Amino acid sequence: MDERSSSHSHHRLLIALLMVLLFGVITVQYVCPSKSECHLLHQLVSWFRDGRATGSRDGGSEVRVGLQKDPYIAEDGALVRFVPRFNFTQVDLIRDVDFNIKGDDVIVFLHIQKTGGTTFGRHLVRNIQLERPCECHAGQKKCTCYRPGKKETWLFSRFSTGWSCGLHADWTELTSCVPSRMDSREVPENMPRNYYYITILRDPVSRYLSEWRHVQRGATWKASLHVCDGRSPTLSELPSCYSGDDWSGCSLQEFMDCPFNLANNRQTRMLADLSLVGCYNVSAMNEEERWAVLLESAKRNLLGMAFFGLTEYQRKTQYLFERTFNLEFIAPFTQLNGTRASSVEVPSETEHRILKLNRWDVDLYEYARDLFLQRFQVARQQERREARARRQQERRRLRGRFTTKQGRQILKPTESPRQLDPYSVVTEEQQRGKDGGDSEDSEVLLPDWWDLDENSTLEDYMDNVEQW
Numbered sequence: 001m002d003e004r005s006s007s008h009s010h011h012r013l014l015i016a017l018l019m020v021l022l023f024g025v026i027t028v029q030y031v032c033p034s035k036s037e038c039h040l041l042h043q044l045v046s047w048f049r050d051g052r053a054t055g056s057r058d059g060g061s062e063v064r065v066g067l068q069k070d071p072y073i074a075e076d077g078a079l080v081r082f083v084p085r086f087n088f089t090q091v092d093l094i095r096d097v098d099f100n101i102k103g104d105d106v107i108v109f110l111h112i113q114k115t116g117g118t119t120f121g122r123h124l125v126r127n128i129q130l131e132r133p134c135e136c137h138a139g140q141k142k143c144t145c146y147r148p149g150k151k152e153t154w155l156f157s158r159f160s161t162g163w164s165c166g167l168h169a170d171w172t173e174l175t176s177c178v179p180s181r182m183d184s185r186e187v188p189e190n191m192p193r194n195y196y197y198i199t200i201l202r203d204p205v206s207r208y209l210s211e212w213r214h215v216q217r218g219a220t221w222k223a224s225l226h227v228c229d230g231r232s233p234t235l236s237e238l239p240s241c242y243s244g245d246d247w248s249g250c251s252l253q254e255f256m257d258c259p260f261n262l263a264n265n266r267q268t269r270m271l272a273d274l275s276l277v278g279c280y281n282v283s284a285m286n287e288e289e290r291w292a293v294l295l296e297s298a299k300r301n302l303l304g305m306a307f308f309g310l311t312e313y314q315r316k317t318q319y320l321f322e323r324t325f326n327l328e329f330i331a332p333f334t335q336l337n338g339t340r341a342s343s344v345e346v347p348s349e350t351e352h353r354i355l356k357l358n359r360w361d362v363d364l365y366e367y368a369r370d371l372f373l374q375r376f377q378v379a380r381q382q383e384r385r386e387a388r389a390r391r392q393q394e395r396r397r398l399r400g401r402f403t404t405k406q407g408r409q410i411l412k413p414t415e416s417p418r419q420l421d422p423y424s425v426v427t428e429e430q431q432r433g434k435d436g437g438d439s440e441d442s443e444v445l446l447p448d449w450w451d452l453d454e455n456s457t458l459e460d461y462m463d464n465v466e467q468w
Helices: 002-031 037-053 061-069 071-075 119-125 171-185 203-217 252-257 266-271 286-302 314-325 348-356 359-400 430-435 458-464
Strands: 106-110 195-201 307-308
Touching: 061 314, 061 359, 106 119, 106 171, 119 195, 171 195, 195 314, 203 252, 203 266, 203 348, 203 359, 203 458, 252 348, 266 359, 286 359, 307 314, 307 359, 348 359
Parallel strands: 106 195, 195 307
Antiparallel strands: none
Protein backbone atom coordinates (compact mmCIF):
# COMPACT_ATOMS: atom_id res chain seq x y z
CA MET A 1 0.00 0.00 0.00
CA ASP A 2 2.84 2.34 0.89
CA GLU A 3 4.58 1.52 -2.40
CA ARG A 4 1.43 2.41 -4.38
CA SER A 5 0.98 5.76 -2.57
CA SER A 6 4.64 6.56 -3.11
CA SER A 7 4.31 5.74 -6.80
CA HIS A 8 1.22 7.96 -7.09
CA SER A 9 3.10 10.80 -5.37
CA HIS A 10 5.97 10.51 -7.85
CA HIS A 11 3.54 10.53 -10.77
CA ARG A 12 1.79 13.63 -9.43
CA LEU A 13 5.14 15.37 -8.95
CA LEU A 14 6.22 14.47 -12.49
CA ILE A 15 2.93 15.78 -13.92
CA ALA A 16 3.34 19.02 -11.95
CA LEU A 17 6.86 19.52 -13.29
CA LEU A 18 5.68 18.88 -16.84
CA MET A 19 2.86 21.40 -16.38
CA VAL A 20 5.34 24.03 -15.13
CA LEU A 21 7.64 23.33 -18.09
CA LEU A 22 4.75 23.56 -20.55
CA PHE A 23 3.60 26.82 -18.97
CA GLY A 24 7.13 28.21 -19.28
CA VAL A 25 7.36 27.27 -22.97
CA ILE A 26 3.98 28.89 -23.69
CA THR A 27 5.03 32.04 -21.84
CA VAL A 28 8.28 32.34 -23.80
CA GLN A 29 6.43 31.77 -27.09
CA TYR A 30 3.95 34.49 -26.14
CA VAL A 31 6.60 37.01 -25.14
CA CYS A 32 8.99 36.15 -28.01
CA PRO A 33 6.79 35.09 -30.93
CA SER A 34 9.28 35.90 -33.70
CA LYS A 35 12.82 34.84 -34.44
CA SER A 36 14.09 38.33 -33.78
CA GLU A 37 16.32 39.06 -30.83
CA CYS A 38 14.49 38.49 -27.57
CA HIS A 39 15.83 40.25 -24.50
CA LEU A 40 14.06 37.84 -22.14
CA LEU A 41 15.85 34.84 -23.63
CA HIS A 42 19.16 36.66 -23.46
CA GLN A 43 18.51 37.46 -19.81
CA LEU A 44 17.69 33.82 -19.04
CA VAL A 45 20.85 32.65 -20.80
CA SER A 46 22.82 35.30 -18.94
CA TRP A 47 21.49 34.09 -15.58
CA PHE A 48 22.33 30.50 -16.48
CA ARG A 49 25.87 31.38 -17.52
CA ASP A 50 26.46 33.56 -14.48
CA GLY A 51 25.22 30.81 -12.19
CA ARG A 52 27.41 28.23 -13.87
CA ALA A 53 30.44 30.52 -13.71
CA THR A 54 29.79 31.31 -10.06
CA GLY A 55 29.59 27.63 -9.24
CA SER A 56 32.96 27.00 -10.86
CA ARG A 57 35.86 26.74 -8.46
CA ASP A 58 38.78 27.05 -10.85
CA GLY A 59 41.00 30.13 -10.75
CA GLY A 60 39.80 31.50 -14.11
CA SER A 61 36.09 31.67 -13.25
CA GLU A 62 36.23 35.33 -12.19
CA VAL A 63 37.85 36.28 -15.47
CA ARG A 64 35.20 34.43 -17.49
CA VAL A 65 32.40 36.09 -15.53
CA GLY A 66 34.05 39.45 -16.16
CA LEU A 67 34.15 38.79 -19.90
CA GLN A 68 30.51 37.67 -19.96
CA LYS A 69 29.39 40.80 -18.13
CA ASP A 70 31.23 43.09 -20.55
CA PRO A 71 28.30 44.77 -22.38
CA TYR A 72 30.34 45.34 -25.54
CA ILE A 73 31.45 41.72 -25.91
CA ALA A 74 28.00 40.48 -24.95
CA GLU A 75 26.44 42.67 -27.64
CA ASP A 76 27.68 40.65 -30.61
CA GLY A 77 30.85 38.79 -29.68
CA ALA A 78 32.73 40.71 -32.38
CA LEU A 79 35.88 41.13 -30.34
CA VAL A 80 36.18 37.39 -29.86
CA ARG A 81 36.05 36.71 -33.60
CA PHE A 82 37.64 39.89 -34.95
CA VAL A 83 41.00 39.69 -36.73
CA PRO A 84 42.22 43.01 -38.21
CA ARG A 85 42.79 43.03 -41.98
CA PHE A 86 43.87 46.62 -42.59
CA ASN A 87 46.88 48.48 -41.24
CA PHE A 88 45.89 51.84 -39.78
CA THR A 89 48.14 54.39 -38.12
CA GLN A 90 47.75 55.52 -34.54
CA VAL A 91 46.39 58.83 -35.80
CA ASP A 92 43.70 56.93 -37.75
CA LEU A 93 42.63 54.90 -34.72
CA ILE A 94 42.67 57.45 -31.90
CA ARG A 95 39.73 59.82 -32.35
CA ASP A 96 39.56 62.47 -29.66
CA VAL A 97 38.32 65.71 -31.18
CA ASP A 98 38.36 68.98 -29.27
CA PHE A 99 34.66 69.68 -29.75
CA ASN A 100 33.71 72.99 -28.12
CA ILE A 101 29.95 73.20 -27.83
CA LYS A 102 30.22 76.64 -26.20
CA GLY A 103 32.29 77.99 -29.09
CA ASP A 104 31.55 77.77 -32.81
CA ASP A 105 32.06 74.05 -33.50
CA VAL A 106 29.32 72.18 -35.35
CA ILE A 107 28.55 68.45 -35.64
CA VAL A 108 27.22 67.62 -39.14
CA PHE A 109 25.27 64.38 -39.51
CA LEU A 110 25.38 62.79 -42.97
CA HIS A 111 22.24 60.69 -42.99
CA ILE A 112 22.35 57.77 -45.44
CA GLN A 113 18.99 56.15 -46.14
CA LYS A 114 18.03 52.99 -44.23
CA THR A 115 21.09 52.80 -41.99
CA GLY A 116 19.27 53.50 -38.73
CA GLY A 117 20.04 57.20 -39.12
CA THR A 118 16.61 58.28 -37.94
CA THR A 119 17.10 56.52 -34.61
CA PHE A 120 20.62 57.89 -34.24
CA GLY A 121 19.43 61.36 -35.19
CA ARG A 122 16.85 61.24 -32.41
CA HIS A 123 19.57 60.18 -29.97
CA LEU A 124 21.48 63.33 -30.88
CA VAL A 125 18.63 65.70 -30.05
CA ARG A 126 16.90 63.83 -27.22
CA ASN A 127 19.39 61.56 -25.48
CA ILE A 128 22.60 63.52 -24.81
CA GLN A 129 23.41 64.96 -21.39
CA LEU A 130 23.90 68.66 -22.07
CA GLU A 131 24.17 71.80 -20.01
CA ARG A 132 21.47 73.14 -22.32
CA PRO A 133 19.45 70.22 -23.71
CA CYS A 134 17.76 70.45 -27.10
CA GLU A 135 14.18 71.70 -26.89
CA CYS A 136 11.84 69.22 -28.58
CA HIS A 137 8.08 69.77 -28.63
CA ALA A 138 5.31 67.35 -29.53
CA GLY A 139 4.07 67.75 -33.09
CA GLN A 140 7.24 69.51 -34.27
CA LYS A 141 9.68 67.71 -36.55
CA LYS A 142 12.68 69.80 -35.53
CA CYS A 143 14.26 70.50 -32.16
CA THR A 144 16.11 73.62 -31.08
CA CYS A 145 19.69 72.74 -30.15
CA TYR A 146 21.30 75.93 -28.89
CA ARG A 147 24.68 76.36 -27.25
CA PRO A 148 24.79 77.34 -23.57
CA GLY A 149 24.23 81.10 -23.35
CA LYS A 150 23.78 81.56 -27.11
CA LYS A 151 21.02 81.31 -29.69
CA GLU A 152 23.27 79.37 -32.02
CA THR A 153 23.01 75.73 -33.02
CA TRP A 154 25.82 73.20 -32.51
CA LEU A 155 24.15 70.43 -34.55
CA PHE A 156 23.42 70.29 -38.29
CA SER A 157 21.01 67.41 -38.81
CA ARG A 158 17.54 66.46 -39.93
CA PHE A 159 16.04 66.91 -36.46
CA SER A 160 17.78 70.21 -35.66
CA THR A 161 18.19 72.26 -38.85
CA GLY A 162 16.02 70.14 -41.14
CA TRP A 163 17.05 69.17 -44.65
CA SER A 164 18.75 72.54 -45.16
CA CYS A 165 21.08 71.22 -47.88
CA GLY A 166 18.54 68.93 -49.50
CA LEU A 167 16.83 65.67 -48.61
CA HIS A 168 19.48 63.13 -47.52
CA ALA A 169 22.30 65.35 -48.77
CA ASP A 170 25.50 63.42 -49.48
CA TRP A 171 29.16 64.27 -48.73
CA THR A 172 29.52 66.27 -51.94
CA GLU A 173 26.47 68.40 -51.14
CA LEU A 174 27.09 68.87 -47.41
CA THR A 175 30.74 69.93 -47.64
CA SER A 176 29.86 72.64 -50.17
CA CYS A 177 26.57 73.70 -48.57
CA VAL A 178 26.92 73.53 -44.78
CA PRO A 179 29.52 76.30 -44.25
CA SER A 180 27.55 78.87 -46.25
CA ARG A 181 24.27 77.85 -44.62
CA MET A 182 25.69 78.09 -41.12
CA ASP A 183 27.44 81.42 -41.74
CA SER A 184 24.25 82.89 -43.19
CA ARG A 185 22.39 82.00 -39.99
CA GLU A 186 24.99 83.13 -37.48
CA VAL A 187 28.35 84.82 -37.72
CA PRO A 188 31.04 82.77 -35.92
CA GLU A 189 33.29 84.46 -33.39
CA ASN A 190 36.31 82.55 -34.66
CA MET A 191 37.03 81.90 -38.31
CA PRO A 192 37.13 79.35 -39.74
CA ARG A 193 34.52 77.33 -37.91
CA ASN A 194 35.23 73.67 -37.10
CA TYR A 195 32.85 71.16 -38.73
CA TYR A 196 32.85 67.59 -37.44
CA TYR A 197 31.18 65.21 -39.92
CA ILE A 198 29.62 62.00 -38.68
CA THR A 199 27.59 59.20 -40.28
CA ILE A 200 26.19 55.69 -39.79
CA LEU A 201 26.83 52.72 -42.11
CA ARG A 202 25.00 49.40 -42.41
CA ASP A 203 25.53 45.93 -43.83
CA PRO A 204 24.91 46.40 -47.60
CA VAL A 205 22.48 43.51 -48.08
CA SER A 206 20.32 44.47 -45.09
CA ARG A 207 20.36 48.13 -46.11
CA TYR A 208 19.43 47.31 -49.71
CA LEU A 209 16.50 45.12 -48.69
CA SER A 210 15.33 47.75 -46.23
CA GLU A 211 15.36 50.41 -48.95
CA TRP A 212 13.42 48.13 -51.29
CA ARG A 213 10.73 47.61 -48.66
CA HIS A 214 10.61 51.36 -48.02
CA VAL A 215 10.24 52.16 -51.73
CA GLN A 216 7.65 49.39 -52.04
CA ARG A 217 5.55 51.26 -49.47
CA GLY A 218 5.67 54.47 -51.55
CA ALA A 219 8.87 56.30 -50.55
CA THR A 220 10.58 58.16 -53.40
CA TRP A 221 13.05 60.78 -52.04
CA LYS A 222 12.20 62.79 -55.17
CA ALA A 223 12.98 65.96 -53.23
CA SER A 224 16.67 65.07 -53.11
CA LEU A 225 18.70 67.66 -55.02
CA HIS A 226 21.86 65.65 -55.84
CA VAL A 227 23.75 68.91 -56.33
CA CYS A 228 27.30 68.48 -57.64
CA ASP A 229 29.57 71.19 -59.01
CA GLY A 230 26.82 73.74 -58.50
CA ARG A 231 23.95 72.00 -60.31
CA SER A 232 21.51 69.10 -60.12
CA PRO A 233 21.77 66.26 -62.67
CA THR A 234 19.65 66.33 -65.79
CA LEU A 235 17.01 63.68 -66.46
CA SER A 236 19.29 62.04 -69.00
CA GLU A 237 22.11 61.88 -66.43
CA LEU A 238 19.86 60.48 -63.70
CA PRO A 239 16.84 58.67 -65.24
CA SER A 240 13.97 57.48 -63.08
CA CYS A 241 13.21 53.82 -62.43
CA TYR A 242 9.43 54.37 -62.58
CA SER A 243 6.98 56.44 -64.60
CA GLY A 244 4.29 57.23 -62.03
CA ASP A 245 4.30 59.25 -58.83
CA ASP A 246 6.11 56.51 -56.95
CA TRP A 247 7.31 52.93 -57.21
CA SER A 248 4.97 51.44 -54.64
CA GLY A 249 4.30 47.74 -54.96
CA CYS A 250 7.47 47.03 -56.95
CA SER A 251 8.85 43.54 -56.64
CA LEU A 252 12.41 42.85 -55.53
CA GLN A 253 13.16 41.62 -59.04
CA GLU A 254 11.99 44.93 -60.55
CA PHE A 255 13.99 46.82 -57.94
CA MET A 256 17.17 44.94 -58.86
CA ASP A 257 16.59 45.18 -62.62
CA CYS A 258 16.63 48.99 -62.82
CA PRO A 259 20.15 50.02 -63.96
CA PHE A 260 19.65 53.60 -62.66
CA ASN A 261 18.63 52.58 -59.16
CA LEU A 262 20.47 54.81 -56.67
CA ALA A 263 20.04 52.10 -54.03
CA ASN A 264 22.93 50.26 -55.70
CA ASN A 265 26.16 51.13 -53.84
CA ARG A 266 24.39 54.05 -52.19
CA GLN A 267 26.78 54.26 -49.24
CA THR A 268 29.86 54.49 -51.46
CA ARG A 269 28.32 57.17 -53.66
CA MET A 270 27.03 59.26 -50.76
CA LEU A 271 30.41 59.28 -48.98
CA ALA A 272 32.53 59.99 -52.07
CA ASP A 273 33.45 63.25 -53.77
CA LEU A 274 31.35 62.98 -56.93
CA SER A 275 33.17 65.86 -58.63
CA LEU A 276 36.14 63.51 -59.06
CA VAL A 277 34.18 61.46 -61.64
CA GLY A 278 32.22 64.20 -63.39
CA CYS A 279 29.30 64.05 -60.96
CA TYR A 280 26.39 62.12 -62.55
CA ASN A 281 27.82 62.20 -66.06
CA VAL A 282 28.65 58.52 -66.45
CA SER A 283 30.21 59.09 -69.90
CA ALA A 284 33.21 60.83 -68.30
CA MET A 285 34.94 57.46 -67.70
CA ASN A 286 34.17 53.74 -67.86
CA GLU A 287 32.08 52.23 -65.06
CA GLU A 288 34.84 50.16 -63.44
CA GLU A 289 37.24 53.09 -63.27
CA ARG A 290 34.49 55.41 -62.07
CA TRP A 291 33.49 53.21 -59.13
CA ALA A 292 37.10 52.48 -58.19
CA VAL A 293 37.70 56.24 -57.87
CA LEU A 294 34.49 56.66 -55.87
CA LEU A 295 35.39 53.82 -53.52
CA GLU A 296 38.82 55.24 -52.72
CA SER A 297 37.28 58.67 -52.19
CA ALA A 298 34.61 57.24 -49.87
CA LYS A 299 37.24 55.40 -47.81
CA ARG A 300 39.37 58.52 -47.57
CA ASN A 301 36.43 60.68 -46.49
CA LEU A 302 35.23 58.07 -44.00
CA LEU A 303 38.70 57.84 -42.49
CA GLY A 304 38.83 61.62 -42.13
CA MET A 305 35.42 61.96 -40.48
CA ALA A 306 35.36 62.76 -36.79
CA PHE A 307 33.16 59.72 -36.15
CA PHE A 308 31.12 57.02 -37.83
CA GLY A 309 29.07 54.19 -36.37
CA LEU A 310 27.70 50.88 -37.59
CA THR A 311 24.06 49.85 -37.31
CA GLU A 312 25.08 46.31 -36.33
CA TYR A 313 27.06 47.57 -33.28
CA GLN A 314 24.83 49.95 -31.36
CA ARG A 315 26.60 49.86 -27.98
CA LYS A 316 30.02 50.23 -29.57
CA THR A 317 28.69 53.10 -31.68
CA GLN A 318 27.47 54.82 -28.53
CA TYR A 319 30.77 54.21 -26.74
CA LEU A 320 32.94 55.59 -29.57
CA PHE A 321 30.76 58.68 -29.99
CA GLU A 322 30.98 59.42 -26.27
CA ARG A 323 34.77 58.95 -26.27
CA THR A 324 35.23 61.03 -29.42
CA PHE A 325 33.19 64.08 -28.42
CA ASN A 326 33.43 63.78 -24.63
CA LEU A 327 29.63 63.71 -24.44
CA GLU A 328 27.44 61.14 -22.70
CA PHE A 329 24.07 59.71 -23.65
CA ILE A 330 21.35 59.47 -21.02
CA ALA A 331 20.00 56.04 -21.99
CA PRO A 332 22.03 53.23 -23.59
CA PHE A 333 21.54 52.31 -27.23
CA THR A 334 19.69 49.06 -27.87
CA GLN A 335 20.47 46.48 -30.54
CA LEU A 336 17.20 45.77 -32.35
CA ASN A 337 17.39 43.23 -35.16
CA GLY A 338 13.64 42.94 -35.70
CA THR A 339 13.55 45.33 -38.67
CA ARG A 340 11.54 44.87 -41.84
CA ALA A 341 14.71 43.94 -43.69
CA SER A 342 15.54 41.21 -41.18
CA SER A 343 12.14 39.63 -41.79
CA VAL A 344 12.81 39.34 -45.53
CA GLU A 345 14.07 35.91 -46.48
CA VAL A 346 15.58 35.75 -49.96
CA PRO A 347 17.01 32.77 -51.84
CA SER A 348 20.78 32.43 -51.89
CA GLU A 349 20.95 33.29 -55.61
CA THR A 350 19.01 36.51 -54.96
CA GLU A 351 21.33 37.44 -52.11
CA HIS A 352 24.28 36.74 -54.37
CA ARG A 353 22.89 39.12 -56.96
CA ILE A 354 22.34 41.83 -54.33
CA LEU A 355 25.97 41.43 -53.27
CA LYS A 356 27.06 41.76 -56.88
CA LEU A 357 24.94 44.87 -57.40
CA ASN A 358 26.48 46.38 -54.26
CA ARG A 359 30.05 45.10 -54.62
CA TRP A 360 31.56 48.54 -53.93
CA ASP A 361 29.42 48.98 -50.81
CA VAL A 362 30.53 45.52 -49.66
CA ASP A 363 34.17 46.57 -50.04
CA LEU A 364 33.51 49.86 -48.24
CA TYR A 365 31.65 48.16 -45.39
CA GLU A 366 34.45 45.62 -44.83
CA TYR A 367 36.91 48.51 -44.63
CA ALA A 368 34.61 50.49 -42.31
CA ARG A 369 33.95 47.53 -40.02
CA ASP A 370 37.65 46.80 -39.67
CA LEU A 371 38.43 50.45 -38.89
CA PHE A 372 35.49 50.70 -36.50
CA LEU A 373 36.44 47.64 -34.45
CA GLN A 374 40.11 48.59 -34.34
CA ARG A 375 39.14 52.04 -33.07
CA PHE A 376 36.93 50.44 -30.47
CA GLN A 377 39.71 48.15 -29.26
CA VAL A 378 42.21 51.01 -29.03
CA ALA A 379 39.70 53.19 -27.15
CA ARG A 380 38.92 50.40 -24.67
CA GLN A 381 42.59 49.66 -24.06
CA GLN A 382 43.27 53.35 -23.55
CA GLU A 383 40.35 53.56 -21.11
CA ARG A 384 41.66 50.54 -19.16
CA ARG A 385 45.13 52.05 -18.91
CA GLU A 386 43.67 55.31 -17.64
CA ALA A 387 41.54 53.46 -15.07
CA ARG A 388 44.51 51.37 -13.95
CA ALA A 389 46.65 54.49 -13.55
CA ARG A 390 43.93 56.08 -11.41
CA ARG A 391 43.66 52.98 -9.21
CA GLN A 392 47.42 52.81 -8.76
CA GLN A 393 47.55 56.50 -7.91
CA GLU A 394 44.78 56.06 -5.35
CA ARG A 395 46.52 53.07 -3.77
CA ARG A 396 49.75 55.04 -3.65
CA ARG A 397 47.95 57.91 -1.96
CA LEU A 398 46.23 55.69 0.60
CA ARG A 399 49.38 53.77 1.45
CA GLY A 400 51.33 56.99 1.74
CA ARG A 401 48.96 58.19 4.47
CA PHE A 402 49.48 55.04 6.53
CA THR A 403 51.11 55.81 9.86
CA THR A 404 53.28 53.58 11.97
CA LYS A 405 54.82 53.81 15.42
CA GLN A 406 58.06 52.44 14.06
CA GLY A 407 58.69 55.81 12.51
CA ARG A 408 58.78 57.35 9.08
CA GLN A 409 60.48 55.30 6.39
CA ILE A 410 62.97 57.40 4.46
CA LEU A 411 66.07 57.02 2.39
CA LYS A 412 69.45 58.04 3.77
CA PRO A 413 70.42 61.44 2.37
CA THR A 414 73.80 60.14 1.26
CA GLU A 415 72.42 57.11 -0.59
CA SER A 416 70.79 56.92 -3.98
CA PRO A 417 67.91 54.48 -4.68
CA ARG A 418 70.18 52.28 -6.81
CA GLN A 419 72.58 51.79 -3.89
CA LEU A 420 69.91 50.58 -1.54
CA ASP A 421 68.48 47.14 -1.10
CA PRO A 422 64.97 47.70 -2.55
CA TYR A 423 63.40 45.72 0.27
CA SER A 424 65.21 47.58 3.10
CA VAL A 425 64.01 50.82 4.63
CA VAL A 426 65.42 53.31 7.06
CA THR A 427 62.98 54.51 9.67
CA GLU A 428 62.76 58.07 10.82
CA GLU A 429 63.62 56.93 14.38
CA GLN A 430 66.90 55.53 13.10
CA GLN A 431 67.63 58.69 11.18
CA ARG A 432 66.68 60.97 14.06
CA GLY A 433 68.70 58.82 16.46
CA LYS A 434 71.74 59.61 14.39
CA ASP A 435 70.78 63.27 14.30
CA GLY A 436 69.94 63.40 18.01
CA GLY A 437 66.24 63.99 17.44
CA ASP A 438 63.14 62.14 18.56
CA SER A 439 60.06 61.01 16.70
CA GLU A 440 56.33 60.55 17.18
CA ASP A 441 53.90 58.70 14.93
CA SER A 442 54.62 59.75 11.38
CA GLU A 443 53.69 59.14 7.76
CA VAL A 444 55.25 56.37 5.68
CA LEU A 445 57.16 57.32 2.53
CA LEU A 446 56.94 54.41 0.12
CA PRO A 447 59.82 53.49 -2.19
CA ASP A 448 59.32 53.36 -5.96
CA TRP A 449 59.11 49.55 -6.10
CA TRP A 450 55.90 49.53 -4.02
CA ASP A 451 53.49 49.60 -7.00
CA LEU A 452 55.23 47.12 -9.28
CA ASP A 453 52.42 44.59 -8.75
CA GLU A 454 50.05 45.67 -11.51
CA ASN A 455 47.77 42.64 -11.21
CA SER A 456 46.78 43.16 -7.60
CA THR A 457 43.06 43.29 -8.54
CA LEU A 458 40.82 41.54 -11.06
CA GLU A 459 40.39 44.88 -12.85
CA ASP A 460 44.16 45.22 -13.25
CA TYR A 461 44.37 41.68 -14.59
CA MET A 462 41.62 42.35 -17.13
CA ASP A 463 43.37 45.55 -18.17
CA ASN A 464 46.56 43.65 -18.91
CA VAL A 465 44.81 41.02 -21.03
CA GLU A 466 44.58 42.10 -24.67
CA GLN A 467 41.02 41.57 -25.98
CA TRP A 468 41.93 40.65 -29.56
